[in-house]
Amino acid sequence: MNLSALLTSAGINIALCLVLSSLYSILRKQPSNTSVYFGQRLSQVQSKDQFGLDRFVPSAGWIVKAWETTEEDLLTVGGLDAIVFFRIVVFCIRLFSVAGVLCICVVLPLNYFGQPVHHKKLRTESLEVFTIGNIQQGSNLLWVHCLVLYCITFCSFALLYIESKSIAKKRIAYITNNHQKLGLFTIVVRAIPFSGDSYSDSVTNFFTNYYSSSYLSHQMVYLPGTVRKLVKDAEYMYNMLKAPDMSQCGPSMVRCGLCGVSEKPFRILSKGLYSDDDDDDDDRRAFAEDLREEECAAALVFFRTRYAALVAAQTLQSPNPMHWVTNMAPEPPDVFWTNLCVPYKLLWVRKIGTHLAAIALMIFFFAPVSIVQSLVHLERLKEKFAFVRRLSNKRNFIFDMVTGYLPSVMLMLFLYAVPPIMSTLAAVEGPIARSGRKISACHKVLFFIIWNVFFSNILSGSVLESIDRISSLEDIPSQLANGVPSMAVFFMTYVLTSGWTGLASELMQPFVLLCHWLDRIVFRGFTASVTAPLMLPFLMVYFLLAYIVYRNQFINVYITKYDTGGLYWPIAHNAIIFSLLLTQTIVLGVFTHKNADCSSSFTIALIICTLLFHYYCRQRFFPLFQSPSAQVVMEMDRQDEHSGKLTEIHKMLLSAYCQFQSSSPNSAHDRELQELNDHLRSKFCSLKSNSHHNSPISAHIDQVKNEDDHEPQDADDIISVMGSNKSPQNSVAEPPRFQTEDSIIELH
């Protein structure tokens, strides 16, 4: 590819970018699009349906607004995860500013005049004269490259350490400031051994025996199938009742089971609930029996203090490590209920199965990558095959576009199939939290991208590059050494930008806007079709735009369902270190190839430094992302005890986790159902807080319609109603949510 091809692709991309931005600034003003562009704000601000000419004029106001948003605003809107995401973007901007200045002022001229050849006109100059490949063998100039590499590496160390420190501080603040995080009081117990009458009895016996002072209550997890049946029955009976007796019972239908109709399935439910009923005991016992048969060997156990829960979650409970497996519970909206029912003994099979599937996908993805590579190397294919030459001779513009632009777009299209597949695999793997699933998918996607885009590209790329020398296998090592630097730029940009945005796409679930989707392809087209160090200004522009665009998205579009509290940072940290190591290894390869022995050994020292830095950071910061510290948790417990909030939290705890979510309150019928639900729930909250442990039946009271795997938005609304009745600032409430296309990638 020469400079004109690069300029062509740059022109297309800039034009596309401008058109899309203008379109966005117009479309966002149309009232009909409010739901798409202002999902986050929809609840707070009612859109005014005014008509004016300015609705159809592109404007840059949103950019200013996005730029001016403070970090505090972002934290309240998007949670700590959003902050972490922006810290990554800011880190990239800072690092690439430094790298950009260094490379353009020092390395670029060095590369360009690296060989004493007569330079062609700048426009038709091949981009390879700007790369390190243009430096002579054994040249002293390579010292400068080594020095620049040192500068960039230590600069990134400093930046990374600062960011890690600030995020660690923010994470501690996030934990200490959220006294309503109920997950800290709760543990998930799996692999409960069956003893006594039921799993529930086992839990009661075990925790009253060993944790009598701190054990508060527990809640069993039920098989998903049963729940669906019970909920359907209940709804059916409700409709039956509603038709004739609606006037009698009124909207407050607490005692609807007693409203004359005595259909069996509904009576059973109501009997389970009301023990003051004068019906026969046999039915009730039979119902309890039925329910017990449907219990999973898993439960949520609530403790009186956060510290007790932390300790119980971290300790090995039983001498048989396959029994009484404890973990910290996720926050209520974050629980992945179906996976709680997966027998713990099968979990390892699932894990290995999904890993194997992910590896298989990686291997089979090799085909599209090879095709893309052959397009990148069209210039070389042209020399080989007549028809390609004919095609390219006729239309130079098209040829430029094909080599400069199409390969990345095609690779992008293939890559867009990967996150949904990985997300599905991650769900099958069996995490108990939705966020855990996202993190697992994120790992898989990152690994996939690094492997496929980097290593596959090197292999297929260098094979194609050397199509004339392929006859002898002897040269493979030297060919690889040749191939790595010339492909290096493509990969480096790829790992950095696709890695980041791949991370972002997993983190932020932005399957929302086609516009945005195109946007990103445009920018990726940029970065993947230029060569270093010329690419750095483009990268800078990319990151700055990402900063603005994502800020806008966070403020206006994305809905934060659950906040992991920055658990994504370790992944980002690892990826940054990996990128650094990759860059260093590639440069080492180039130095070795160019016989710069002294620079090579200095680069090896740098690699060791990087490893040391990584190891230190792992020790210094990573434990914070695994579990909260005892000191923090105890201080929180003490504060709550002093202020008397602890009993309030205990009450909330008993009804916070709800396996059976209601649907969105669209129809009047649904609203009535929900009222009933709320009433029952509040009634049983008080019931439960009296009894020492939760009866298996009371857990079923909130069954209305949906199963666990649907989005838990309305369950939150219920909780928020309950919470805000008592103390609005203390509630676990999140604002009412808008259903996005995000559920497309949700399994089930």
Add this chain to the structure above:
Amino acid sequence: MNLSALLTSAGINIALCLVLSSLYSILRKQPSNTSVYFGQRLSQVQSKDQFGLDRFVPSAGWIVKAWETTEEDLLTVGGLDAIVFFRIVVFCIRLFSVAGVLCICVVLPLNYFGQPVHHKKLRTESLEVFTIGNIQQGSNLLWVHCLVLYCITFCSFALLYIESKSIAKKRIAYITNNHQKLGLFTIVVRAIPFSGDSYSDSVTNFFTNYYSSSYLSHQMVYLPGTVRKLVKDAEYMYNMLKAPDMSQCGPSMVRCGLCGVSEKPFRILSKGLYSDDDDDDDDRRAFAEDLREEECAAALVFFRTRYAALVAAQTLQSPNPMHWVTNMAPEPPDVFWTNLCVPYKLLWVRKIGTHLAAIALMIFFFAPVSIVQSLVHLERLKEKFAFVRRLSNKRNFIFDMVTGYLPSVMLMLFLYAVPPIMSTLAAVEGPIARSGRKISACHKVLFFIIWNVFFSNILSGSVLESIDRISSLEDIPSQLANGVPSMAVFFMTYVLTSGWTGLASELMQPFVLLCHWLDRIVFRGFTASVTAPLMLPFLMVYFLLAYIVYRNQFINVYITKYDTGGLYWPIAHNAIIFSLLLTQTIVLGVFTHKNADCSSSFTIALIICTLLFHYYCRQRFFPLFQSPSAQVVMEMDRQDEHSGKLTEIHKMLLSAYCQFQSSSPNSAHDRELQELNDHLRSKFCSLKSNSHHNSPISAHIDQVKNEDDHEPQDADDIISVMGSNKSPQNSVAEPPRFQTEDSIIELH
């Protein structure tokens, strides 16, 4: 190598073995050797110095005695570690019986008649006709090999599972039956932040604040240099005092500080101890100040219950993960005191440094391995070089010996340098327990052996083997596929036997007997110079002999200093799985090379099965080896509380850990010192149990002479004296020890 070479080496080995066994059976009857051969029993039985002819006649009584020892006897003598070791040996015997029968009855004839060639006389037959290499390309007979591999693999799964289960059970019993394990009440705190007056104050504040209900006391760790100085001063003063005033003060020299002499350093010490002294307070304060300056940022913290200690050890304490780092404490004799003083912040540098050093050693060990390989392949070198041919033509016996025997011996000699080096590296790495250091060294040695003996051998071996084809690099893959099966047997036996005995040598520290050392070389000579499946009977003999010899050693010779409670089992488990995977991979390579596609895919399935099995066992058994379960620990606490033993244990706890050990009580002078020591200790036990936390001064009372890095044998004696005064069956006492050559491999 042909069959006659094998027989030659076998003959030499058998002869050597018989001679050494006879020598041993005579030598052990000589009274002068009692200290060498009966270290373990020395304390219990007084040897009778009788003279008779039977003292000079070889006998087999020791074999019978060793064979008849029950597992219970072994447990009391050698601890759980000895049992684990014998379970490994028994596992090998069982597995190789099955493999032996299958291979000799099925595989051996198949290999021998695998190709329709005319067989030479059996004596001059090359050993390679007995290997899989003799089977034709694409032969259907390879199915049988695959089937046998399946049988062996699943048999080893079953055996391994049974052993794991029984050892896990034994480990739980080991924990529950040892109510005097004081390590369970203690945690090691490192990286204590400096606040208030001293580190000791920090500890007091922190634990009284956050663990007020369960915190019992603590004991600071002091810099080794100071301690040495203080101890020297004290001893010097004691000698000064003793010379003039011995008659006045008598052997019970509790108040020797007051016996007229008022030398400064000694008075300071005594003032620190006796607060009822009427001397000026300034000196005392100055002394306390001095001591505080010498405190490390590390302490041993004692808790009232085992569960509290377990919880405190496992939880992340501070929001800064580099402060208040907690771990379970090792048992008193197992503490590695110098490493406790290593600043926690430097620990990761040490770790990486030692790992790099170990890797460097591995790389530089390549040279001796290559030499050994060239000897193994002398037959091929013979064809190339004239002088080798001449040499071998002249003396056939010598040639047989060189190819059949010398290579292994040479490799052994080189390998014997490795464990001491690795042990040193492991000490530098910074483990806080002596057993932790051994385990780390064990890992390093195993890794080293596997890498060097296996991979280096393959590389150098196949290069030498194909010395005529080395010109073209193209064939490397096919050459490796060729090389692996023909070298496979050498490696398999090596990994299994050297791996095990390497493990054993680390576990049991048997640098004691030259005889035994030769013994092992003999048997290694066997196993490393034959080829499969012919080698299996030899292996069987080897393991049976190992069983007998080690039993004898355990009962009579080895001294168990500390018992890790079977912590070596996970290493053994991993090594067994690794050996299985290696075997399967090699067979897979052979199948692929022989175009047996169906068998290849079945072998891949088997590899996946092995990985699954390993993953399952990791989940099922390994957590038990990391920390005791809450249930077990709580039950123990309850039992002790019911029986009232808890207060007694608390008392013992306060004086159990002692950084400053006394030397062996050889002279009368030393005995007196020790009496003083005991007296002071008992006095301060009561002092300490009254005060809530340990004063930094009282920790110094037991300073007599030696530093921490010497073997803590006599410290144990002191404790045993104290313990047996109260309740002999409950004491942490171990019998008085005999100093073995083991300290050769101890650092410092």
